[in-house]
Amino acid sequence: MSNRLPAEDPLIRMQRDLKRALAKKPSDIKWGMVIDIARCIGCHACTIGCVAENKLPPGVVYRPVIEQEIGEYPDVRRRFLPHPCVQCQNPPCVKVCPVTATYSNEQGVVVVNYPRCIGCRYCLAACPYVARTSDFGEWYTDKTPELQGKVVGREATAKAYEARPATEYGEKWPERGHGSPVGNARKCHFCLHRLAVGMLPACVTTCVGKATYFGDRTDPQSLVFELIASPRVMRLKEELGTQPAVYYLE
Amino acid sequence: MNKNAFRILLGLGVIGLIAGSVGMWARLQYGHIPMAYGSYVPWGLWVAFDLIFLGLTAGAWIIILLTYGFGMKQFERLGPLAVLTLLVSLLCEGIIISLDLGQPMRVYRFLVTPSFTSMLTWLVVCITAMWIIYLSMFYFLLREKFAKANADAEADKGKYRAIVRILAFINIPVGFAFFTVQGAFFAVMMNRPLWSSALTPVVFMAAAFLSGGALVTAMAAIFDRDKAVVVPMGRIVLAILVAFLLLEAVQFFIGYQSNSPGTVAALNMIAFGPNWWVFWIGHLLIGSLVPLVLLLARPRDICSVAWACLLIVLTFLAVRYNAVVPDLAAYNLEGLDKAFVHPRLSQAYTPNLNEWLVSLWVVSLWVVVFLIGTRWLPVIPAEKGGEQHVA
Numbered sequence: 001m002s003n004r005l006p007a008e009d010p011l012i013r014m015q016r017d018l019k020r021a022l023a024k025k026p027s028d029i030k031w032g033m034v035i036d037i038a039r040c041i042g043c044h045a046c047t048i049g050c051v052a053e054n055k056l057p058p059g060v061v062y063r064p065v066i067e068q069e070i071g072e073y074p075d076v077r078r079r080f081l082p083h084p085c086v087q088c089q090n091p092p093c094v095k096v097c098p099v100t101a102t103y104s105n106e107q108g109v110v111v112v113n114y115p116r117c118i119g120c121r122y123c124l125a126a127c128p129y130v131a132r133t134s135d136f137g138e139w140y141t142d143k144t145p146e147l148q149g150k151v152v153g154r155e156a157t158a159k160a161y162e163a164r165p166a167t168e169y170g171e172k173w174p175e176r177g178h179g180s181p182v183g184n185a186r187k188c189h190f191c192l193h194r195l196a197v198g199m200l201p202a203c204v205t206t207c208v209g210k211a212t213y214f215g216d217r218t219d220p221q222s223l224v225f226e227l228i229a230s231p232r233v234m235r236l237k238e239e240l241g242t243q244p245a246v247y248y249l250e
Numbered sequence: 251m252n253k254n255a256f257r258i259l260l261g262l263g264v265i266g267l268i269a270g271s272v273g274m275w276a277r278l279q280y281g282h283i284p285m286a287y288g289s290y291v292p293w294g295l296w297v298a299f300d301l302i303f304l305g306l307t308a309g310a311w312i313i314i315l316l317t318y319g320f321g322m323k324q325f326e327r328l329g330p331l332a333v334l335t336l337l338v339s340l341l342c343e344g345i346i347i348s349l350d351l352g353q354p355m356r357v358y359r360f361l362v363t364p365s366f367t368s369m370l371t372w373l374v375v376c377i378t379a380m381w382i383i384y385l386s387m388f389y390f391l392l393r394e395k396f397a398k399a400n401a402d403a404e405a406d407k408g409k410y411r412a413i414v415r416i417l418a419f420i421n422i423p424v425g426f427a428f429f430t431v432q433g434a435f436f437a438v439m440m441n442r443p444l445w446s447s448a449l450t451p452v453v454f455m456a457a458a459f460l461s462g463g464a465l466v467t468a469m470a471a472i473f474d475r476d477k478a479v480v481v482p483m484g485r486i487v488l489a490i491l492v493a494f495l496l497l498e499a500v501q502f503f504i505g506y507q508s509n510s511p512g513t514v515a516a517l518n519m520i521a522f523g524p525n526w527w528v529f530w531i532g533h534l535l536i537g538s539l540v541p542l543v544l545l546l547a548r549p550r551d552i553c554s555v556a557w558a559c560l561l562i563v564l565t566f567l568a569v570r571y572n573a574v575v576p577d578l579a580a581y582n583l584e585g586l587d588k589a590f591v592h593p594r595l596s597q598a599y600t601p602n603l604n605e606w607l608v609s610l611w612v613v614s615l616w617v618v619v620f621l622i623g624t625r626w627l628p629v630i631p632a633e634k635g636g637e638q639h640v641a
Binding site: 047058059060061064065066067068083092095096098099100101116117118120121122124125126127128129130132133134135136137138180182183184185237240 | 281288290293350352356365367368371440441442582583585588589593594595
């Protein structure tokens, strides 16, 4: 048996980073995410974890994983690019919102105020990262047959799961129906409701390859602060000047 | 317009309203679920129609500018008719864009929590200003008409005309801002290869003047039938058509020369995509070449001018559709639509029957309200076929 102890699990370190960050004044925290593309195995666990955590309806996704083919046959490579909202520090979506429904909060996370959003989808068109989706009001149980009095009928399954609101933004939303977030723009918010209770975002804890890192990017002791200094680091569409808070390690 | 033509058009409008009500029912009952647009192509047919209605308002602006800005008094009597087209167009624009909103009941948010960094807020400000100016102008133009019919009220004529003149001068900069903001709305999106250009507001302005100018000219040819009015209007439309085609050519030339992948993809989608015929046949052949030939070959023939202008207006959906959809459908992130498969997460968009039916309902409403307006309001002189109105 080796005398060397295994390296600390990054989740343990990030949990410690999170605890330290939450002890700070909220306005002093600037959340950031680092995604190591070399470690992503394309399992889509983060996508599904996010869908489950935020109870996303059909057609709404906060963190798809893009599969990219690089090169030409026979010299081809394949890589996976997890793609959450990159939380721009100069967000084009905020500028175009006509009713100030979307804004960058004091911790640098771009959020949507659902009851204020009119559903014009201007932010969807203006986002260079196509990171927003609109909730068109669909249900997974739309085509489930109704079985009166049975627990597996459409009404019963919908009421048991889909109709119950998610805990996004830590708010108590009404049962899913015609009101918000139906008709609204929706996006990744770094699981602010989990952070508020000391939990890492769902995509971080569900990542099988430990490819996603999260923390306060202004904290010199944090893992993300360390990783952002890596020579492998890059940001998507940097030339646009949007200053994303999501970094990638190539 | 003779009574038979009026009845046929009104009948078509009513049939359109009845047929379109199926789509309206689907929209009001099921929200956005029965529609084809999604998150990656978030705007579709209704936004194209919205731009058409916004553009059609330019006709009244041109008439007011020519009459009061340039002192061309022969256009003065077109004022009420042109303003009616503007008001009906603004009404239909408001309806179709409200139907496109995810939460239309929250439009009051524009008043409560406006963001002045958004071009949409400025567009709403301009639309509101146009409503105020043109409703007031319409009221005083009609009062002037009634005053004309009443010998005792002759003294009021000058007062109403002075108010209209003041409103007309206010309207010139407001209208200019209104038509500029329509293009700026799209131009500020730096991620969109075709829209993100200083040329976009100019192209949108030219498009508005072309469609609006053509509509008012067609109306003048149908209702007024006076060569002194229709022929110069036809020449103006011809000039705007040539300018618009040149701007389009510049847009294509610079786009292809830049060789930027996004721009080339969007241009290819317009010219060689699955809907290539919309551009080549709808816009260039029927909507541009035929009107160009008619306006050049028979500029003094009222019937030819009317047909040329009607063809421009009727095919203008092709221009607006190509202004909206291809730039959204061009890839922003390769492979994204295969990352999480769902019809709402697709770069491909084709308007479905429900969207067409809702559009038909709104266009039919335009036709019906406009026709009833021409019959019940004194916008057409009695000697030109309008109704006699009691002062």
